[in-house]
Amino acid sequence: MLYNELGKTGLKVSRLGFGTMRLPTTNSNADIDTQEASKMLEYGIENGINLIDTAYPYHSETLEGSGNSERFVGEFLAENSYRDDVLLSTKSPSWAIESEDDFQMYLDEQLEKLKTDYIDIYLLHSLTVPDWNKVRDFGVLDFLDDCLSSGVVKHVGFSSHIEVDYLIEIIDEYPKWEVVMTQMNYFDEYYQSGIMGLDYLKDVNIGSMIMEPLRGGRLVNNIPQSVQDIWNMAEVKRTPVEWALQYLWNRDDVDCVLSGMTSLEQVKENIEIASRIDEISEHDQEVIREVAREYRGFVGNRCTRCGYCMPCPHGVDIINCLTEFNIANMLNDPKASAMQYFSLIDDDSRADSCVDCKECIPFCTQMLNIPEELQKVYEYFGSEFDHF
Ligand code: SF4
């Protein structure tokens, strides 16, 4: 295993972190196959992974409830006396905070679930701009100050899917942020905060933890033949997983890549890849860019995310509805796409909230019939997440 400094935390982290949102399950998403998942975690820790990432809702029956991932991780670490050998990262459910007391209430519940009295890295989970304004008004920074002073939390940060301008704004508001988790892979360089966000994190020496390195598996499963043909033309032969991970580990602004692994084979494969230096050459970069271009050719609509149609008077998040539909088409994995569509876009802002008033149509720079495009999005995703 190879290790990186995590920004200014002083921590050395394995460059592969163990994400625990896609552990193997028996029936529903909440039923973790603890026997198999234990084998995976044990193999990971014994072979050098020293960062385990979980979150309040991972492995719950819904996208936002109290999940079993924290319970499983807590029991596993306690039973096997691994707690002090690993860095434990978890997240406060920022969307669920309704009063200033809620921060402590959730933290207490998480400490109990995790069977520990300290958390190494505590992140505000999936911060959106409205949630950031809300938690700041409820005094989240005082709460984090107290957590750091008492030592119950060692390092604080946030995870987010927001655009780079907002990311920078939030970072600049609190000098004690030490870690930020953002989405990044070769397909998403200019999506959400992307490479500009990573660049800023490096500038201000904040540790970067990367989520969605394989885009929920979409960059490695159901590979279109035309994409495989491009990989086959590369001088150095790699599997799609190797391409995706080595692309990230060759970046000097990436500290830790979190992979949500679902089988022991994946753990073994990822550790093997994480343990060797594999330089991505200029030629390789061009191959990767070509693959990203090929994926983009499968778009579902021509939306360029220019934003001229916004805001919709009925609250529809036109840009992200059309974008998630595009990505779903490009990467051909409805389940993983639906997870992003339903978790990133509020209930009242999805395609099914469009009332077909047509007010947005004259503003579209691409001359899209937006309500018709939204109807396609609705037909594809439906109105409820039912992919567990
Ligand atoms: S047609 Fe739909 S998306 Fe466009 S403005 Fe009306 S409600 Fe909003």
Ligand code: SF4
């Ligand atoms: S105006 Fe058209 S192209 Fe621009 S974001 Fe809206 S739908 Fe997309």
